[in-house]
Amino acid sequence: MEGIKNKNESNNELHNAIIEGNAEKVIQCLKSQTIDINRIIGKDSYLDVAIKSQNLEVIKLLLQANAVVPASLIPSFDDANKEIIKLLLAHTVDIEKTDSNGMTYLHLAVKNNFPDIVELLLSKGSNIYAKTVLKLTAMHIACQEKNITMILLNRHMNLFPVKNGEKETALHFAVNFEDLSIVKLLVQEGACINASNKFGLTALHLAILKKKLDIVQYLIKSGADVNFATNDKRVPLHMAAECGSVEMVKILLENGAIVNKKTEFGITPLHTAVFTRRKEIVELLVDAKANVNAVGNRDETPLNIAVAHECEDIVNILISHGAIVNHGDKKDMLLHMAAFNKSINLVKLLLEHNADVSVVYMNDRTALHMAAERKCPEIVEMLLMKGADVDAKTDDGFTALHISVEYNDLETCKVLLQNKANIDLEDKKGRTPLCFAAERGYVKILQQILSFKPDLQKNKLALYCAVKDNHKSHKTIILELIAHGYSMDLLKLWPEIYIDIFMLNAVRNGHTGIVEYLLKHGYNANKPLQTQAVEDINYGSLLHLAVRKRQLQNAQLLIKFGSDINIVDKSGQKPIFYAVENNCFQMTKLLLDNKAVLDDSCELLFMAARENNFRLIREILKYYKNVNIQDEFGTTALHFAAWHGNEETVQLLFENGAKCATVDQSRQVSFNSELYTKIQVIYGEEAMEEFKKNVLTTPLHIAARKNCSDIAEAILESGLSVNCRDGCGRTPLHVATLFNNIGPIHLFMEFNADLYAKDNDGYTCIDYACNNNQFIGNMHMDKVFPFVNKLIPIINTIDNCTTASELLMKYLAVAHLRNEKSCEKPSSCSKKLEDLYDNCVSEIALLNSTKIINSITLGDVLIRSIDTVTSYLKNAEFVKAFECVMDVETFPLYGIILKKKMRRAKERRLLLDEAQIYFTDILCLLEPPANRIMDFLNTRDLACIKQAYESFYSQLGYRKCKES
CATH class of the missing domain: 1.25.40.20 (Ankyrin repeat-containing domain)
Incomplete structure (x- = not known):
């Protein structure tokens, strides 16, 4: 235990000595036999700590004590770490370690211009040919950085032309950097001056492309091969001609460049100079005995190129130096090219040197054909004066006159006709120039040709061609042909x-x-x-x-x-x-x-109705009596008329017996069994619901949705119930409420619409009004399938239905006044609507207490039918009394409704009075039976009687007789 303790103490002392930079203490610690020189304390070894402290003397002591130098310990290459890096690299084993860019220590030393480190690495055997990710060797980097290390590298190379992935040598890089000093240094160090890259380009080629005259001169002077060919056989002279450098061309020619060297495509430097329009270089080359008639692989000569590029001065130079104008083969397209370019001066120049005007080129076209196609009458005339065949044909049988007519070129046509072009020649399809003019509607050209009196027998198809297309001038063309003797008898020849x-x-x-x-x-x-x-x-x-x-x-x-x-x-x-x-x-x-x-199908009537064409519908109905015919969805012409909001068409259909049938439940059952399953599978249940709402519907529902009160009234007066249902069980009042259409709501309530009618989901129109956004949101019209468009386009939704909600609350309170069932206010409505309902009830109580005449109150006018209110108007005092007690300010909720109802009652009273005159004066009926008859007539019937009454008096002059 004591030995371990002593060892730990010794290690700690060494660690502290390294941190303090105390070399003497480090030496004392290293003398201890208990020291582990490569021990890791935390994450760092003793050498790590010394490197971080940048204590060169301590690092040397540790290395002398055999401390291991992993590659990871080498710090970043900069001047501050230079000596440490050198010391560590001298003791490291893995000198070829690379970073993320593939750079070795040698690359880094060269890049940072550390010659002594470069020399150290080279002495340790560093791979001078090692490449970075970009395929660069240390020599290439030295050239890029323009530093002295390139000399050290050069001296240690066994084979100088080091090449990267593109086969570029250091000399190539030096030229690319446009630095003559580096080029000189590399050449002096023995660089291979004619080394080529993967394209076969030498340093001389690159110098010419870079337009570096000083480098070009130095390389040539240093022995560069002026006739070295690239992979595609281009020599430096080609590139000098391409770059347009007169000086470089001179230097190359003076140093033995071969003037007629060809590329793999047969192109000489002269071809290149002409192509780039370098007049001075062309002169230099032809003076150096360049072959002016050299032929490329595609039969192009320098003269061909000069003509194609409209270089008149170069054409003159080439011809003056012996360029051949007529080769007798495909190369003789000079006139064709000049004519195509409309180069009048070039054509003149070529003709002066006896260019052959009869030469044919692609599709047997002569230069005359080309000039006609390009609409150039001047060139056409010049060619004809030199003997061009005016009637020469292409392989399609076209003459120059055919072509000029086809391109609607009157001036060229005149030149050709004046030079006796044969106007009766046919192409391979039997068409003459006259046929062309007739077919395309070129009146002036046709007149010009006709003035030269063509043979009508040979031009027998001209009239056929005139009728072929519907151009604007076809009638004029036909008249011109007939005026010049074209007889219809010629048709017999067809x-x-x-x-x-x-x-x-x-x-x-x-x-x-x-x-x-x-x-x-x-x-x-x-x-x-x-x-x-x-x-x-x-x-x-x-x-x-x-x-x-x-x-x-x-x-x-x-x-x-x-x-x-x-x-x-x-x-x-x-x-x-x-x-x-x-x-x-x-x-x-x-x-x-x-x-x-007319067939029995509904198709024709429906097409006319869809187009909303009143005249067309009226004409069809004269011959088509089944005005109520339906398609497989129960749709009639009346549906379309209602959708378009065309009251005139609706009246026309009613006059012809149209009936507004309700949605047939048995038809729905039949339809379900045949098509519902398939439609539901393809389009889904939601789309099916939209189909039932918009296709299985009645014209009245459509009028309610389209806010067409007049049409809705006409439909109601035709006998359709105001409470009829669509495919989803909705009444017209549901639909009008949904779309906030106030006019139809008023109308339906006047016709006693059921406020408590429920749709198939159990919702009333009150529910629709109070929860309108919910119902609008459930309309998945984006999923409705295409044939719904036969009747109803996609519904345009609205944001709220506040007005409809308030209006229905008013009528709900009226229902309470009538003592109808379930007339309590809905529980789902808002506080605002609840308050409105209470106010309505209060105002109705006031209306009931406000008498008009006798026992009739304003409340009676509100709840009674139009016919009943109309009967009140028989008493003239009633109208005056109503006007006295009726005040909109006193009755803000129902005043407008009452006034509107009174106005409609007056209109009906007027119609009744006029109808009564008709019955009593013309039909001689007594008043009681006449009144009983009129009780059964609706407003539309009364209006028809009025019209008939006025027509009767107008025809007989009855009024005039009565006055006399």
Whole structure:
């Protein structure tokens, strides 16, 4: 135990001595045989502590005592630690340890410019070829940092051209750094001056690319190979020409550069100089005997490149030095290129040197074709003056005139025509230039060609081409052709399929005169169209086509000449279907007037109703009596009219016998059994509920939702119950409440709507009003499937229904006045609505105590029906008395309702009085039976009687007779 104690004391003494930096005490401790020199105290060894204390003398003592130096102990490389690092590296074993960037101690020493440490590491055998993550050796880093360590590295290299992953030598790096001093130092140290990288580039290549003239001069002077070829066979002269350095080109030529060296693509330095448009370099090269007719692998000569780049001055230089203009092969495309570029001066220059104007290139095109395509009449004229064949054809049979017409170039056409171009030549499809002009609608060019009197027999398809497309000028084109002698008799020369296509295009594009001509000359209006004619378009018949394209006059002609008006196409549709689908009234009327048969399906009537086209619906109803036809969801035309809010259409449908049937429960059961299961599986239960709300509905519900009070009133007067239900058991009052539509709510309450009617979920309209946000929030319209759009688009939700809530509270209090069942205020309503209800009850009590005349009170006017209030108006004193006691300020809650009800009663009273005149004056009925009849008539019926009454007097002049 005592020995262990002495050992611990000795170790502690050494530790303290190291911290204190007391070298003498350290020496004394080290003499003790009980010291463990590599002992770890905490996390640090004695050497760790000495390094942290930066005590060089103590570190030396520990190392002499054989302290182990792990690589992890080497501190960061900086000037403060330089001597310590040197001392530690002299004793460490693992000198090749790398950091996260792959840098060894040698890399770090070079980077920090520690020559003595570099020398130490090299003497210990450090790998001079070791590479960092970026594939850099110590030599490359030395070049980057431009420090003296590169000399030490160079002297210890067994093979100087050290290469990294890109095969770049230190000399390459020096050139890239554009530092002549380093380049000189490396060359003096024996660097391989012609070493190449992976692309075959030497230091000389790089110096030229960097445009460093001083480095280029030094490298050449030091023996760089001026004709060293890269992997793609480029020599320094190529690069000098590419860079545009006249001085470098001169130096290279003066030092033996071969002027006609070719790359692997057959490109010479002259090609490169022309391509980069370096006129001075071109002159230098041609003066140095460069081959001006050298041919690249793609048959390009320097002259080809010069012409393509529109370098007129270089073209002059090349030609003056013997460049060949006519090679007799593919290289003879000089005129083509000049014409394509619209280079008038170049074309002139080439023609002056006898360029061959008859040379053909791709697709047998001559330079004349190219000039016509590029719309350059000046070049066209120059080529023609040099003997170009004006009627030369391409492989498609196009002449220059065909091309100029195709590109709508009037000026070029004039030049060609004036030079006797053959206007009757056909291309491989039998089309002449006149056909081109007619087909594309180029009136001025067509007139120009016609002025040269083409052979109409050879241009027999011109009219066919004129009708082919529906361009704006087609009528003018046709008139021009006819005015210049084009007879319809030429059609006899056409193949039958051409005539069919001609007729098809004439019908489609509205060429009425041509349609009439063909029909008059025996064309069968019911002829089945050949597949080639219709081009896979399923029009069925010419009449189908005319209807679908809205060509009314052509449809009239086809019907006149016996076209079957009820023929069906492959889709099973008659022409009348497409007329209605296009919402085209005139076309529909034409077909119906000519005995088009309407099917028993609801499709046509529904299409017209969906488009909200009153005239179209009225025309269809003249021939279609089943106005109440329904689709598989129970939808009628009246549903669509209500949705569009078109009162005129609603009245029209009622006049034609429309009935507002309720949602048929048996239909729902049938529908459930057939489709509900499939729909629920595909779209889910929530979407199914929306379907029932919006498809299984009545026109009255739709009017309530669309806030159309007039339409709702017309529907109610037609006999539909105000308490009818939709697919979810909702009444119209539920829907009006949901959408806060005050007008329909007033109307429904006047027609005695049931405030306590419950939907399928057990909710009343009061619940809807008090909890509107909940019901709106449950409307998952994003999941409603596509065919709901047949009737109802996606519902636009609202934020609150405060007004509807207040209004319904007023009517709830009225129900209390009538002593109806369950008229207590709802428990779910807010404090504000509870207070409103109490105020309503109080105001109703005041109304009951306010007499108008005799025993009639304002409360009676409030709760009685319109017919009853109308009967009160027989007493003239009643109206005056009502105006005296009725004060909106006194009755703020019900005053407006009372005034509105009185106004409606007055309107009905007026209609009753006028109807009574009709019954007594015209029908000669006594007043009592007349009154009993009128009790059964609604407002709409009375309005019709008034209209008939006024019409009767107007026709007979009864009033004038009476006055006389």
